Amino acid sequence: MTTAAHGIWFTEKAGVAGSAFHMALGIWFDGDLDEAALAKACAAVIARHEALSTVFTAEGFAPAAEKVALTHAAFSPDRVSQELARPFDLGRGPLARFTLLRENPRRCLLLFTAHHLVFDGMSKDILINDLALAYNGNDLGPLAPLTAHTPAATQWSPPQGDVILPGLIRQPAAAEPGLANTFTVGLTPLEGVTRFEHVLAAIHLVLARYGNAGLPVAVGLSTRDSQHTGHIGLFVNELPVTVAPAVGSFREYALGLRSRLRELYQRRDVPLSLPGVRPTPSLTPISVGYRRRGPAPAFAGVDTEVQWALFAGSARNAMHVQIVDDGSELLVSLQHSPTAIDSASVTRIAAHLRHALAAAPERDVARLVIEPVPSEWNATERPYPAQVTVLSLVEEQARQRPDAIAIADTAGTVTYGQLQSLVTQRSQAMAAGSIVPLKMGRGLDAVVSMLAATHAGAAYLPVDPAYPVARQELILQDALSHPVDGEVAYVMYTSGSTGKPKGVAVPHRALANLLLGMAELLGSGPDDRWLNLTSLSFDISGLEIFLPLVTGGRLIIASEVSGQDGRAVNALIREHGVTHVQATPSGWRVLLESDLPPGLVALAGGEALPLDLARQLRARVARLFNVYGPTETTIWSSADEIPSDPEQITIGRPIANTQLHIVDEQGQSVPIGVPGELCIGGHGLANGYLGQPELTAERFISLDGQRVYRTGDLCVRLSDGRVAYLGRSDSQVKVRGHRVELGEIEQRLREHPQVTDAAVALRGEQLVGYVIPAAPADLKSHLAQTLPAAMIPSLFLDLDRLPLTPNGKLDRAALPAPAPRQAAPVKAAPTDEIAAFLKEIWQELLSIDEVGLDEDLFDLGGHSLTITRINGRIFQRYGIEVPLEIFFDTPTIAEIADYVREAR
Numbered sequence: 001m002t003t004a005a006h007g008i009w010f011t012e013k014a015g016v017a018g019s020a021f022h023m024a025l026g027i028w029f030d031g032d033l034d035e036a037a038l039a040k041a042c043a044a045v046i047a048r049h050e051a052l053s054t055v056f057t058a059e060g061f062a063p064a065a066e067k068v069a070l071t072h073a074a075f076s077p078d079r080v081s082q083e084l085a086r087p088f089d090l091g092r093g094p095l096a097r098f099t100l101l102r103e104n105p106r107r108c109l110l111l112f113t114a115h116h117l118v119f120d121g122m123s124k125d126i127l128i129n130d131l132a133l134a135y136n137g138n139d140l141g142p143l144a145p146l147t148a149h150t151p152a153a154t155q156w157s158p159p160q161g162d163v164i165l166p167g168l169i170r171q172p173a174a175a176e177p178g179l180a181n182t183f184t185v186g187l188t189p190l191e192g193v194t195r196f197e198h199v200l201a202a203i204h205l206v207l208a209r210y211g212n213a214g215l216p217v218a219v220g221l222s223t224r225d226s227q228h229t230g231h232i233g234l235f236v237n238e239l240p241v242t243v244a245p246a247v248g249s250f251r252e253y254a255l256g257l258r259s260r261l262r263e264l265y266q267r268r269d270v271p272l273s274l275p276g277v278r279p280t281p282s283l284t285p286i287s288v289g290y291r292r293r294g295p296a297p298a299f300a301g302v303d304t305e306v307q308w309a310l311f312a313g314s315a316r317n318a319m320h321v322q323i324v325d326d327g328s329e330l331l332v333s334l335q336h337s338p339t340a341i342d343s344a345s346v347t348r349i350a351a352h353l354r355h356a357l358a359a360a361p362e363r364d365v366a367r368l369v370i371e372p373v374p375s376e377w378n379a380t381e382r383p384y385p386a387q388v389t390v391l392s393l394v395e396e397q398a399r400q401r402p403d404a405i406a407i408a409d410t411a412g413t414v415t416y417g418q419l420q421s422l423v424t425q426r427s428q429a430m431a432a433g434s435i436v437p438l439k440m441g442r443g444l445d446a447v448v449s450m451l452a453a454t455h456a457g458a459a460y461l462p463v464d465p466a467y468p469v470a471r472q473e474l475i476l477q478d479a480l481s482h483p484v485d486g487e488v489a490y491v492m493y494t495s496g497s498t499g500k501p502k503g504v505a506v507p508h509r510a511l512a513n514l515l516l517g518m519a520e521l522l523g524s525g526p527d528d529r530w531l532n533l534t535s536l537s538f539d540i541s542g543l544e545i546f547l548p549l550v551t552g553g554r555l556i557i558a559s560e561v562s563g564q565d566g567r568a569v570n571a572l573i574r575e576h577g578v579t580h581v582q583a584t585p586s587g588w589r590v591l592l593e594s595d596l597p598p599g600l601v602a603l604a605g606g607e608a609l610p611l612d613l614a615r616q617l618r619a620r621v622a623r624l625f626n627v628y629g630p631t632e633t634t635i636w637s638s639a640d641e642i643p644s645d646p647e648q649i650t651i652g653r654p655i656a657n658t659q660l661h662i663v664d665e666q667g668q669s670v671p672i673g674v675p676g677e678l679c680i681g682g683h684g685l686a687n688g689y690l691g692q693p694e695l696t697a698e699r700f701i702s703l704d705g706q707r708v709y710r711t712g713d714l715c716v717r718l719s720d721g722r723v724a725y726l727g728r729s730d731s732q733v734k735v736r737g738h739r740v741e742l743g744e745i746e747q748r749l750r751e752h753p754q755v756t757d758a759a760v761a762l763r764g765e766q767l768v769g770y771v772i773p774a775a776p777a778d779l780k781s782h783l784a785q786t787l788p789a790a791m792i793p794s795l796f797l798d799l800d801r802l803p804l805t806p807n808g809k810l811d812r813a814a815l816p817a818p819a820p821r822q823a824a825p826v827k828a829a830p831t832d833e834i835a836a837f838l839k840e841i842w843q844e845l846l847s848i849d850e851v852g853l854d855e856d857l858f859d860l861g862g863h864s865l866t867i868t869r870i871n872g873r874i875f876q877r878y879g880i881e882v883p884l885e886i887f888f889d890t891p892t893i894a895e896i897a898d899y900v901r902e903a904r
Contacts, residue, residue, distance in 0.1 A: 004223075004237050008117050009056050010868060012090055014884045018175030018314035019085040020282075021116035025124050026080075026310055027131075030107050031302035034135075035100065038110065039070045041134035042098045045127060048140045049232040051118040055093040064093030075101035075109055084312040088115045113312070116234060121291045122222060123232040124308060132297035143230055163285035163318050164210045166673025167345020171285050171318050176337035178315030180322075181346045185354050186329050190361055193254045195325055196290050197261060200241070201254035202356035203288060203321060205365055206349070208246040210674045211664055216240030218287035219261075221268040237268050240284055246666070250368070251361040282317035290323045309333055315340070319349075330357075344719060345673050352671055371671040373661075377721040380682070382656035384516050389508040390489065391454040393515070393550035395420060401526070401552055408576060409444050409557035419549075423451045432457030435479050435491055439463045439472070441560045442532055447545055450490070454508070459488040461503075464537035471501070479503055482690040491690060492539045494631050503690035510634040511542065513683040517656030518543060519551050521639055522601060522625070526552035528579045533558050533569065533587070539631045540606060544582050566594030573597050582627075585609045588617055589756075596620055603627050605636060608725060608743070609649050610750040618642050626651060628725060632699065632709045633658075634684040640722060650722040651715070658682035661703060662717050670717075675726055678715040681708040714743075742812075745769070745783070745791055752782045759802050760793060761815045769793035770802065770815055834878075835897040841873045842893055857891035870896075878904060 011017045046052050046068045055064045073079055083099050096114035103109065112127065119127075134140055162171065190198045200219065207215060217240060224235040241260055246253065296306040308324045308331075315337035322333040332353065334346050352370040359368055385392075394416075397406075402417030414422070426448050430436050436453045438460050440446050453460040461479050463472055475493050478501070484491070489508045493501040518524070530548040532555055534541040548555045556576045562568035573581065574597050582603040583591065592613075598620055604613075605627035618624045628651035629637035638660060640652025654660045662676040663669055670676035685707060688696030699710050714726040727743020742760045749758035749771060759770045769779065783792045795818050803814035830836035835853060842851045846860050857866065867887045874896075875881050880903045882896060890896065 002234065005056070005117055005234055006868065008234075009090060010884070016174030018177075019087070019312040020175040020314040020316035022084060022088075022113055022312035022314075023116050023119045023121075023124075024084050024111065024113040024310040024312060025128070026112070026307035027110040027128065027296075027299075028107070028305040028307070029110065029299065029302045030304075032106070033108060033302050035072075037135050037137075038100070041131050042068070042070045044134040044140050045130050046096070048130060048143060049126075051231070051233040052096040052114065053094065054118055055095065056090045056117055064095070066092070066094055068094045068096050068098065070098045070100060072100050072102070075103040080109070080111060080310075081313060083111050084113055084310060085314070086113075090115070090117065111310075118233060120222075120234050120236045121220065121289065122224065122235070124291070125293070126230060126232050128306065129297050132299050136298075136300045144227070146227060146231065163207075163215055164212050164674060165318060165341060165345070166210070166348055166671055167342040168318060168340065169342070170340050172315060172337050172340045175314040175316050176339065178311070178313060178335055178337045179343060179346075180311040181334040181336070181343070181350055182331065183350055183354075184329050184331050185357055187325075187357060190251065190254055192251065193258050195292070195327075197258045198254055199290060199323055199325070199330065199357070200261075200288060201250070201257045202353060202359070203286075204241070204243045204257055205246055205250070205253060205356045205359070205368070206352045206370060207243045207286065208365075209352075209368070209370055209664070209668075209671070211670065211676065212243050213245055215243045215286070216284045217243060218282055218284040219264075220287075220289055221265065223268055238283070238287065239264055239268060246365045246368075248365065249362045250359040250365050253365050282320070285318040286321070287317055287319075288321045288323070290325065292325045292327070294327070311335055319346070348672060348719075366666045367668060369669065373669055373672070373717065374721070377717075378654060378659040378661075380654050380656050380658055382517065382520070384512065386509075388512045388516075389454055390511055390515060390546050390550060391423070391451050393512065394451060394546075397550065397552045404526070404552065405554050406549060407444055407447060407555045407557065409442075410559045411444060414444060416552075419448070419451075422448045423455055426452035427455035430456035430458045433483050433485060434458045435461050435482070435484060437461045437463050437476055437479070438536065439465055440536070441465060442536065442541075442557050442563065443559075444557065446536055447549075447555070447557075450545070454489060457486040459484045459490050459505070461491045461493075462536035462541075464535055466535075467537070475501055475503070479690060484690075488687065490542070492631050493537075502692060502695065504631045505687040505690055506539075506631075506634050507687055510684045510686065511546070513657050514543070514634045514636060514655070515547050515550050517658070518547060518636065518639075521655060522547075522580070524548070524551050524553060524580065528553040528601075529556055529577055530554070530580045531556050531558060531569075531573060531576075531578045531582075533563055533581065533583060538606070539635050540582060543603075543635050548580075566590040570594050570596055573600070585613055586757075589613060592616055592620065598622075601625075605629070608727075608747065610747070611646065611649055612751060612753070614642050614646050614649050618644060618646065628652070629684070630680075630709070630711050630713075632686045633680045633682075633711075634686065637680050637682075637684055638723060648724070650718065650724045652722050654680075654682070655684075658684055659706070659708075660715075660723055661708060662715050662723070663703065667701075667703060672717045672719055675714050675716045677729055678711045678713045678723070678725075679703055679708040680711060681706045685709055745793070748783055749779065752779060754778065757802055759810055759812065759815055761812050763817055766795060767791070767793040768815075768818055769796040770799050771796055772801065773798045830893075832897075832901075834900050835893055837877065838870075838874075838893045838897055838900075841870055845869055851893065853894040853897075854892050857887065862891070874900060880904065 008021055052068060053064045055062055079101060088095050095118045099111045101109045101111060130140055187195060218238045219241050220236045220238050222235060223237050228235050241264060244256060293308055296304055309322050311333060315335055318340060320335040322335060324331040334350055336346050355370040398416040398420040403415050405413045406416045406419045407414050430453055436458050438446060438449050450460045463475055479491055484505060487507045488505045489511045491503045491505050493503050524547055528548060530544055530553060532544040534544055545555060556578055558569060558572055562572060569591060580601045584606040585604050588604055600621045601623045602617060602621040603625045609626045624642040625639050626642055626649055627636040627639045629635055636655060637658050638651045638654050640650050659681040661669060661679040663679055664676050688700055701708060701710060712729050714729050716724050716726060718724060745760045746758050749755050749769060756772045761768055779796055780792055797818060803811040830839050839851055845866055846862060848860060871882055878900060880900055882899055886899055
């Protein structure tokens with residue numbers, strides 16, 4: 001048995017292949033078909049090709065007990081599907097079948113289905129040619145015998161990794177019921193490369209533009225030589241071609257792939273070595289099959305039409321791309337599982353592939369737009385006065401309603417008229433062009449000072465009195481050394497990656513745009529009452545404070561003491577008839593647990609909103625908005641109103657005069673459904689960082705002529721135009737070659753009903769989960785439902801609370817390291833004859849002098865062929881066949897010995 005055949009047989013034995021290895025073609029006959037001649041032709045083909053009468057067992061191959069015969073049935077699409085998917089018994093056979101399905105007296109379909117163990121792509125040409133010769137009355141004659149197969153002396157391991165595809169939910173671990181998205185497309189010749197290389201380059205280019213780098217794509221390469229001419233059988237080896245970054249012209253990209261293929265051709269007889277990989281129908285997430293087909297041979301007296309690539313209904317991996325090339329156009333079939341990747345996204349991928357196939361040879365592939373974002377998704381223009389400030393908007397309200405109450409706090413209330421007077425008086429002590437530190441908590445005094453700074457032509461700087469003294473001094477020292485102009489409304493300090501806080505200078509225009517845009521979105525007006533619950537040093541407090549004041553509403557300020565108590569906050573909401581409340585998801589949990597009054601308009605932002613919390617909160621409030629935005633783009637840049645029974649939480653669409661762009665590492669727009677970095681443009685952008693021009697130039701860049709801010713957040717655009725937040729780009733790690741987004745794992749953990757909050761960190765080479773609180777066994781099972789094995793933490797730690805930065809964000813670096821594992825004990829001696837026997841064959845097959853009873857077979861270099869040989873020895877000695885899953889779940893001598901003892 002060849003290595004390729006062994007891999008297929010092993011996968012079938014593991015029960016994960018479905019019909020993924022069924023190969024089929026159909027021949028439509030129109031006219032007076034001679035069924036007797038066709039039956040004789042089918043028998044002649046079977047007689048000529050020994051492979052079609054072969055069965056496979058653990059010991060190798062043998063003749064089938066039952067010969068293939070032509071069967072008849074009435075045609076129906078369902079019958080075709082049934083025939084294609086009907087299982088083969090590898091040990092009994094036959095492994096091929098002919099079925100004649102009659103649609104009407106003059107039209108029928110000859111359906112041939114064979115198992116891949118005895119059939120490959122080239123075999124289809126041989127089969128149909130021999131079938132036509134025999135039908136037309138020719139004697140096929142015998143084939144020259146094949147020499148024995150010599151196994152390759154070496155093995156090699158390809159790079160491993162995951163895959164980025166639009167709409168990909170998960171990578172199937174086994175073949176699943178699938179669908180095929182099929183289309184035809186023309187192909188203009190590309191000088192210097194074959195049509196196959198041209199097509200494969202286009203596929204690789206699309207994958208590269210999705211963000212895949214170094215991803216192995218499996219390509220079936222023929223291992224036939226001169227002696228195999230005319231023989232039906234399995235003469236192919238599936239080997240990986242890695243995706244290269246999208247650079248240079250399309251011609252250069254295709255030539256580079258051609259060069260890699262030429263290197264791979266030298267290894268086409270060399271089997272892959274993938275220790276520890278469970279059997280799957282494909283060893284890579286993406287695979288490609290390509291066949292060049294000429295005109296079909298004639299069958300005397302009837303017209304024929306050949307269906308070369310019938311889909312047997314099982315998706316073998318994330319996506320299999322099957323291509324039939326007739327020399328003028330391509331028939332492309334994207335085979336996938338609709339539960340692993342949604343069909344709408346596959347349709348989109350097909351469109352991307354068409355764009356790539358049509359790429360001009362000299363086009364720069366890094367700038368090739370495979371899917372433009374609809375312009376209306378960023379068409380958010382709203383007019384407003386150029387010189388407007390928050391103060392001018394408040395003053396307009398004071399003119400319209402001077403006696404209306406503007407602010408209420410623990411000290412009492414003030415009207416709009418009184419507020420204007422207080423602001424004017426306070427501004428006299430402030431100098432234009434200066435930064436005014438506000439080292440105070442929430443209250444009327446703080447609001448007056450903020451507006452007074454604008455009146456004086458200064459900028460205000462909130463400094464939280466709760467900060468450590470050293471941090472306060474660092475902020476003040478940095479800020480007061482940098483004068484600002486009259487365009488700056490405020491300066492807000494955020495944490496810096498170097499450990500030093502950085503000051504973000506926000507202009508009046510940006511603040512006014514945020515307030516007017518959110519007022520339009522929320523419909524906030526004079527009858528509404530907003531609660532100021534957030535610390536002044538958190539920029540989102542600006543929305544709570546100013547939005548009611550610029551729309552004629554009333555601001556209710558929670559004291560520093562009551563703001564820490566959920567019951568006190570809820571009492572304040574009831575007492576003042578508050579209509580709008582903004583809080584972080586953590587804050588909303590506290591309020592919900594403290595009998596939150598119903599009927600509010602709620603805004604949740606500042607951190608990811610878990611789906612379970614969104615559902616609880618939405619059931620309690622009148623309207624719920626998930627809002628998103630970094631300090632550098634002025635509080636909020638997007639919002640999404642959450643429906644009554646949400647299935648997914650997104651950050652929604654851009655607010656007024658704001659554009660959201662999702663780009664790859666080259667700054668090019670990524671297609672819908674593909675993750676990328678979110679860049680934000682529009683009127684909300686800050687001027688930059690105080691005294692840090694290099695950092696400003698690094699984070700505020702030009703994108704297609706527009707100034708944008710690079711958020712560092714990974715996001716994905718959905719098909720309806722909304723944007724989903726995936727996590728921080730700096731929280732992306734690599735685990736065993738797989739790209740892992742820690743934020744996605746954390747989100748899945750938070751969806752568990754027993755988890756209040758969660759975090760994940762990479763410690764050494766293992767993922768560690770931190771939860772409050774839950775049972776680790778439940779969590780692993782929960783994650784396994786939606787995440788691949790590489791994304792499931794190997795260890796969970798229960799914490800009372802997660803460590804936070806001064807701004808209330810997760811401090812991943814402060815998560816505790818797990819206790820070191822104890823050193824492995826000295827290798828114990830076998831306890832009985834079974835363990836001694838297993839140790840002996842383990843050491844022999846692995847070529848290792850000493851193997852411990854508890855050492856992992858795969859860590860020692862074992863693979864599927866090793867398992868087969870071990871199992872064969874066990875069967876010979878004890879008459880016991882160990883199920884393959886036992887080897888993968890418990891791959892040690894001690895545990896396999898336990899199974900054998902129990903089975904005897």
